[in-house]
Amino acid sequence: MQNxxxxxxxxxxxxxxxxxxxxxxxxxxxxxxxxxxxxATVGTFVVGGIFLIIYSLVTKQTLPNLSELGHPVNWWxxxxxxxxxxxxLSVIICIPQLGVGTATVLLMFSQLxxxxxxxxxxLFGYEVRPFDIYRLIGIALMAVGIYLINKK
Numbered sequence: 001m002q003n004x005x006x007x008x009x010x011x012x013x014x015x016x017x018x019x020x021x022x023x024x025x026x027x028x029x030x031x032x033x034x035x036x037x038x039x040a041t042v043g044t045f046v047v048g049g050i051f052l053i054i055y056s057l058v059t060k061q062t063l064p065n066l067s068e069l070g071h072p073v074n075w076w077x078x079x080x081x082x083x084x085x086x087x088x089l090s091v092i093i094c095i096p097q098l099g100v101g102t103a104t105v106l107l108m109f110s111q112l113x114x115x116x117x118x119x120x121x122x123l124f125g126y127e128v129r130p131f132d133i134y135r136l137i138g139i140a141l142m143a144v145g146i147y148l149i150n151k152k
Contacts, residue, residue, distance in 0.1 A: 015104050016042055016051075020107075021100070023088075023091070024091040024092075024095045024100060024103060024104070025095060025100055027040055027041070027044055027091060027092045028092050028095050028096055030043060030044065030090075031092045032083055037089060037092045037093055038089065040092055041085055041088050041089045041092060045081075045084070045088070046087060046135050055060060091103065091107075101149060102146075102150055103148060105145065105146050105149055106146065107141075108142070109139075109143065111136075112139065112142065113139060116131055116135055116139070119131075
């Protein structure tokens with residue numbers, strides 16, 4: 001059963017990667033339609049928020065316990081929305097300048113490097129996964145890939 005769950009999450013992650021790659025150009029086109037990248041970002045989050053509300057209602061997600069909402073939340077836990085907005089806006093601005101392929105590879109490279117730092121130090125309370133020679137080789141190969149993809 002555990003292998004089935006693992007495979008499900010691998011497939012879901014691959015689908016999420018495909019969706020993120022599609023999302024960039026779609027958001028760029030929305031920005032062209034709006035005539036403004038910033039309002040396209042707002043539109044993306046408004047539509048996404050409406051989708052999540054509908055999804056939550058249809059799938060009967062349990063609502064948060066209202067008594068727990070009174071407890072203080074660490075401020076940094078609220079940064080996800082801001083970071084997401086910065087990400088979407090950056091992608092809308094950068095894809096027309098760099099192209100979908102280059103922007104996506106640079107995003108993947110920076111995500112992988114950041115993730116390895118998080119893993120190495122066990123940030124956010126996650127399991128420590130030390131940086132080793134294999135991870136170094138992986139990042140180096142990705143850097144070579146970025147160079148080759150952009151070589152003219």
